[in-house]
Amino acid sequence: MAPAVLTRRTLMAGGAGLAAALAAGCTAGSPPGTPAPVPGGSPAWTGPVEKVSVLTGAGFAGREAGLAAAKRLFFPQVGLDVTMVAGRGTNENLKLLRSGAATFATLDVSGAIMAKAKGGADDFWLTCLLHRRNLACFMALSGSGINAPADLAGKKVSFVPGGINHLLFGAYAGLAGFPPGGVQWVQAGPVQADHAKLLAGRKVDAISQFVPAQVAVEQITGRPVTVLPFTKVMGDIHGSAIAVTQQTAASKPDLVRRFNEALLRGLRYALDHPETAAQMFLELPQARTQQKLAVEGEIKSLAGYVHLTTAEPSPAPFGHFDRTRLMQNIAILQGAGQIPAGFTPDQLVKFDLAGNPIT
Incomplete structure (x- = not known):
């Protein structure tokens, strides 16, 4: 079966649009908003199946x-048997990717820019954009006195070594107008629940986190x-x-495109059907102890970070990089003194590997 053509209208239309786009197993007359059932039948792929692995951003979270x-x-449907591996943050993920421990890796774009622009990590490409806006944040218990970025000064804050919250903190603090050196960093692992438990136990004043995790953190802390x-x-x-290594990009471009297209279809399916996608996620061995409500909350929160926005007059297709916006990202890092001048999008992204446009 040829890949379905996905349009901006079907991207925003929810269950009915998704069913039409996928043309896979939806029953006529289903009530509006009913999640599309899992497509049945045999995969369309008739060639050999290739085993690959992908690193998540950090641990296993609903996003x-x-x-x-x-x-x-x-x-x-594209001939891939994919193993999901718990990621460890941008820097560690990049090391694992370059070592050959994974075929694909999830990296924060700003972290990837910093790694390439500062030298020593030129052997990878970004190929497919997952989040058009950054998800990183700090969280503190309400009523703790931490209500603005400057309130973090002198406080204990959890972090993941090589994670984007820690990597960007110097720029974050500088732009927020407070000295970064006074923060007391408390190391924690990539599992977001570990950070929430530190906050619940008052072992830290704030935690490095991602915005969609708010529901999960509030469930654990009870506040x-x-x-x-x-x-x-x-x-x-x-x-x-x-991201992929330059070697993979050069030797297996079709593999990279197939992976990216299938991943973007999965991402869009999750956004359109958060309840069904949450159940699929919770069936992973690494996620079975998580709460469905929290996972659904993370998925629903992603919409504002993934979908096209009306503020972009000529946006790139879903999952594709836009050179103008990428230059803005680079300029922000340059202005904050995090990277030298002269870095360009073509040094970071292999634009032709994102796959067929999902507009």
């Missing part, structure tokens, strides 16, 4: 439900939290993207 949906529904998004301070910077 990775698009990967889970792609693993169940779409990767088999409302104050969210301090990076985008409120740093402006229009990107979120996560998929």
Whole structure:
């Protein structure tokens, strides 16, 4: 079966649009908003199946439900048997990718820019954009006195070594107008629940986190939290993207395109059907202890970070990089003193590997 053509209208139309786009297994006369059932039948792929692996951003969180949906529904249709591996943050993910430990890796775009622009990590490409806006934030318990970025000065804050919250903190603090050196960093692992437990136990004053995790954090702490998004301070910077080594990009471009197209279909399916995608995610062995309500909350929160926005007059297709916006991201990092001048989008992104446009 040839890949369905996805349009901007079907992207925004929810269940009915998705069913029409996929043309896979939806029953006529289903009530409006009914999630599309899992497509049945044999995968369309008739060639050999290739085993690959992908690193998540950090651990297994609900924002990775698009990967889970792609693993169940779409990767088999393009001949891929995909193993999801818990990521460890941008820097560690990049090391694992370059070592050959994974075929694909989720990296924060700003972290990838910093790695390439500063030298020593030239052997990878970004190929597919997952989040058009950055998800990073700090969270603190409501009523703790942390209500603005400057309130973090002198406080204990959790972090993941090599994670984007820590990598960008110097720029974040500088733009927010407070000295970064006074923060007391408390190391935690990539599992977001570990950070929330530190906050619940008052072992830290704030945690490094991602905005969609708010529901999960509030479930663990039993308290409302104050969210301090990076985008409120740093402006229009990107979120996560998929990366491959330059060797993979050069030797297996068709593999990269197939992976990206299937992943984007999974991401869009998750956004359109958060309940179904949450169940798929929770069936992963690494996620079975998580709460469905929290996972659904993360998926629903992703919409504002993934979908096209009306503020962009000529936006790139879903999942594709836009050179103008990428230059804005680069300029923000240059202005904050994080990278030298002269870096360009073509040094970072292999634009022709994102796959067929999903507009």
